[in-house]
């Protein structure tokens with residue numbers, strides 16, 4: 001238990017000669033059986049019968065490991081860019097020696113299955129497709145079910161970054177024919193950032209096994225986990241697991257199971273709809289960045305600031321009034337015109353949406369722009385239902 005010493009010293013190891021245990025320390029080792037149970041729980045969350053590997057690092061670890069495991073000089077990859085992660089995937093693919101066809105769509109929209117089909121028609125050699133499901137950084141979401149049909153029809157391997165969609169909207173690798181589906185818990189799942197998971201189809205394992213450049217005996221290697229963990233019946237872990245992060249992942253999946261995945265997703269959907277409706281009613285020149293409602297991600301809502309109003313400045317002013325608001329300016333060049341309302345995890349609530357819009361409204365009002373905060377809050381109420 002937390003001893004009184006914790007308020008007096010940073011690291012009081014002993015008190016009155018007795019060891020004082022700490023809730024984050026002195027834990028029993030995480031067993032292989034418990035690790036496997038957590039993997040099974042994640043598999044149930046994704047409704048998948050594929051192998052699920054929990055990687056001991058942030059989602060970039062399986063995202064990179066899956067590309068390096070499956071792509072090589074013989075690969076022709078269609079890399080869909082709907083935000084910053086697509087850029088990163090293209091760089092890894094090129095680094096692996098793959099021929100990369102980039103399909104970039106403007107950040108205020110989503111890619112369509114027709115665009116994917118047109119790319120296959122133009123480049124029949126495509127045998128790998130990388131796609132981000134939802135982009136927290138740009139606020140769009142892509143129609144993965146429809147795209148999956150096209151990808152399957154052409155027999156290409158389908159790689160999906162579902163880090164920002166899982167928990168906010170359905171993520172169904174088996175139903176959609178996704179071969180490599182990467183998730184992280186730090187967004188809509190309301191969990192830790194330090195471990196992540198990937199579901200791997202038989203086809204994807206076969207592609208890796210046939211790839212001489214696939215990482216082996218490496219932290220990036222998925223094949224190591226297949227050979228030494230899965231094929232061995234999940235009895236012996238490759239190395240000491242990130243115990244705290246694994247326990248946090250277990251707790252967060254448990255919480256989602258208790259609330260019901262549908263209820264958690266409904267909260268995110270309502271938060272996005274309410275934020276978009278509230279922003280439109282607020283006025284002051286603020287508007288949803290993603291034009292079409294169906295292309296807007298449930299995980300986070302991006303807003304466009306009016307000409308002459310710096311998004312980063314509006315966010316700073318809003319955070320000065322309440323540092324706990326889930327607001328951020330867009331990354332890089334987007335910082336001037338994009339506001340991100342990160343209404344995910346514990347912030348997928350009506351209160352967080354209301355407070356965010358009220359603060360943005362006050363900041364716009366200070367700039368002399370005409371805003372209707374009461375109208376925005378009414379729109380939030382109406383849209384939440």
Ligand SMILES: *Cc1c(COP(=O)(O)O)cnc(C)c1O
Nearest residue numbers: 059085132134135136161163164
């Ligand atoms: C958040 C996110 C990740 C993980 O990145 P972090 O910035 O480390 O949280 C990966 N992919 C997508 C699409 C994301 O939104």
